[in-house]
Structures are given as C-alpha cells and as structure tokens.
Amino acid sequence: MTDQPLRIGIAGFGVVGQRRQQFIQQRSDMITVAVCDRVRPGEKSLDGGVRFHNDYKALLDENLDALFVCLTNDIAPDVTIAGLEAGLHVFCEKPPGREPADITRVIACADRHPKQKLKYGFNHRYHDSVQDALTIVRSGDMGRVLNMRGVYGKSKFISYGQPSDWRTQRDIAGGGILLDQGIHMVDLMRLFAGEFEEIHSFLSNAFWGYDVEDNAYALMRTQDGTVAMLHSTATQWRHRFSLDITLAKGAVNLSGILTGSKSYGEETLAIAWAADSDVGDPNEKISRYDHDPSWEREIAEFADAIIYDTPIINGSAEDALKTMELVYRIYHADPEWKAQWGLKK
Numbered sequence: 001m002t003d004q005p006l007r008i009g010i011a012g013f014g015v016v017g018q019r020r021q022q023f024i025q026q027r028s029d030m031i032t033v034a035v036c037d038r039v040r041p042g043e044k045s046l047d048g049g050v051r052f053h054n055d056y057k058a059l060l061d062e063n064l065d066a067l068f069v070c071l072t073n074d075i076a077p078d079v080t081i082a083g084l085e086a087g088l089h090v091f092c093e094k095p096p097g098r099e100p101a102d103i104t105r106v107i108a109c110a111d112r113h114p115k116q117k118l119k120y121g122f123n124h125r126y127h128d129s130v131q132d133a134l135t136i137v138r139s140g141d142m143g144r145v146l147n148m149r150g151v152y153g154k155s156k157f158i159s160y161g162q163p164s165d166w167r168t169q170r171d172i173a174g175g176g177i178l179l180d181q182g183i184h185m186v187d188l189m190r191l192f193a194g195e196f197e198e199i200h201s202f203l204s205n206a207f208w209g210y211d212v213e214d215n216a217y218a219l220m221r222t223q224d225g226t227v228a229m230l231h232s233t234a235t236q237w238r239h240r241f242s243l244d245i246t247l248a249k250g251a252v253n254l255s256g257i258l259t260g261s262k263s264y265g266e267e268t269l270a271i272a273w274a275a276d277s278d279v280g281d282p283n284e285k286i287s288r289y290d291h292d293p294s295w296e297r298e299i300a301e302f303a304d305a306i307i308y309d310t311p312i313i314n315g316s317a318e319d320a321l322k323t324m325e326l327v328y329r330i331y332h333a334d335p336e337w338k339a340q341w342g343l344k345k
Helices: 015-024 056-060 076-085 100-112 128-139 177-193 294-308 317-333 335-341
Strands: 006-011 030-036 051-053 066-069 089-093 118-121 145-153 196-204 215-222 227-233 240-247 250-255 267-273 283-289
Touching (some): 006 294, 051 056, 089 294, 118 294, 118 317, 128 283, 145 177, 177 215, 177 227, 177 240, 215 317
Parallel strands (some): 066 089, 089 118
Antiparallel strands (some): 145 240, 196 215, 215 227, 240 250, 267 283
16 A cells, blocks of 8 residues: 555547546546657647657656556557556556457466556446346346346447547457447346357448448357347447346346447336236336446546555456457357458457
C-alpha cells in the first residue's frame, strides 16, 4: 500500500481513452500523468498538465505505476506486453487481440511478472442489471439454467459517428461484429452458464460487404445441457441488447443497457416466477436502472487489486482467454467461413 496516488498512463486517447481518464480523475488514489495518441500531432500537454506523446514507447518512459491500453486490436497485445515488461500494472480494453494466440502471448509474459496486475475491460459485467441477475441465478432459488437467448445488435459498423473504420479491416480488427461487440454477450453467457462444449454457427458478411462478419448466429450447449442461442449483428436498425435466461422455476430477462450512445433503450431486469396456475403468464417484477456505475466500478476493482494486492475478479487474463477462445470456436464452427478466411486455431 502507498499513500501516493497511482500514476496512470493511457495508451490511445480516443473516445474510450478519454472516458477512462474521466473516471480515473474522479478518484483520489489515481492520477493521469501522461497519454499517447497518433492522431493529435504537435500537442505536448493537455488540460491539467497531463503530458502528451505520439508514441506509446515515449509514454512508457514516464514514471508510471499502471497503464491503460485503449488501442486497436492489432497492437493492443504488444503494448500490453511492453507495459508488463516495463514493470507496470496493465488494464487493456476488450478484445484482448485479433485471435487467441495474442492473449496467450500476453499471459506468458504476465506469468514472468507475477507481481503486476493484468485486467481486461469486460465492462458489461459491472452493470447493475447484470449483477442483480447474477445474484438471482447463483442463489439457486430459481433452479438451474435451462437455456438462454441473447441478441446484441447495432445498425452498422459504427465508431462514434463514423460509418466505417478500422473495425471493418480484418488485418487490424481480426474479426467483425462478433469480436468487437458480440464478445460482451459471449462473456455474459459464459458468466451465467459456464463453459460451452458443443457449438454450431453461421457467419455472414452479405449485407455490408466488408471482409469481417456483419452477422453471427450461434447455437451452443454446455456439458450439463444448458443451451444458448446468440445473434450478434450489425444489421439491427433499432439498436438492441437482450438476454433472456430461463431457469427451472422462472426466468430472468435483461433488456436494454445504458451506454454512452444511449441508443440501446432503458436498462431493465424482469424476473418471472413460474407456477402451475399461471397459464404461461406468471407474476413478474420489473426493475429499471437510470445510472451506469460500470465504468467507475471496473476501474475501482483494478485500483484495489493494485493497492491491496488482491486478485482480479472480473476480466482476468484467464477469463479473457476463455471468452476469446469461445468467439473463435464460433468462427470455426461455420466451415465455409473458416475456409474462406483461413482462420487459425
């Protein structure tokens, strides 16, 4: 423990990096010392005396305790490794890279530096609706999970107002809507049901025509028989987030999620208790959420892990690897898609 605030550097100062800084600056135990970004040439400092660099290597020459990596998928693993090798704790946004091998490389590095904390940003786990639903499911009061249906979709490959960007380029992104956004739903399905063993899928880029998928459909089953259906899509004209979890004694339904775009509708959690007399219309309680605490909670867990030397609970490297592997198993389960793009294991 130390009485001094953790000195933070942010690699990648776009919308996500700036939002990370917003919540870092709200904490008394963290201070942003410097950032880097390639698209703001000529700047030397930002408001508040935060130093600015155009290259992450210069950022790593700063006197830092921890590094936030908010970069494109192709370079995020290398910068994460560089941060660990420099003796820093590292928080990296999802996805961990373009393919599972990327995070395998990071984990090998992290194993050589066991005193450094490594955390990945699976932000959706920290939403109130998700945490409340998880409490209900894990209590066992409603029995085991029978099945799940999840849809996560937006209207195009949007990067904060742009019609297309690096997310549509396979050599940079590694994948499309499933890897970029659907990975959150994949992570939540693992969180609620455990590991999936049998997978069937269809992948398509038939609408937008980029070399990454604009739709992914998956049917998955765990060893103990829980079945999950997933649709990750960039052709959902009305943005949508929904996760329906059917249990032996009722159902838990998540709908809408509070995001920066505010385009996914009201965040709600509906709980239904099944009974022999309900004739398919059971008693239901709906909770509504008007505040998104996920960003500050996620950063708080990272800070506490560093300051108090506690384990990473959500977004550990091992968890990130399993979620990344499941995404790629969905890719591989469509033989035509796998052959078309020469996907590696």
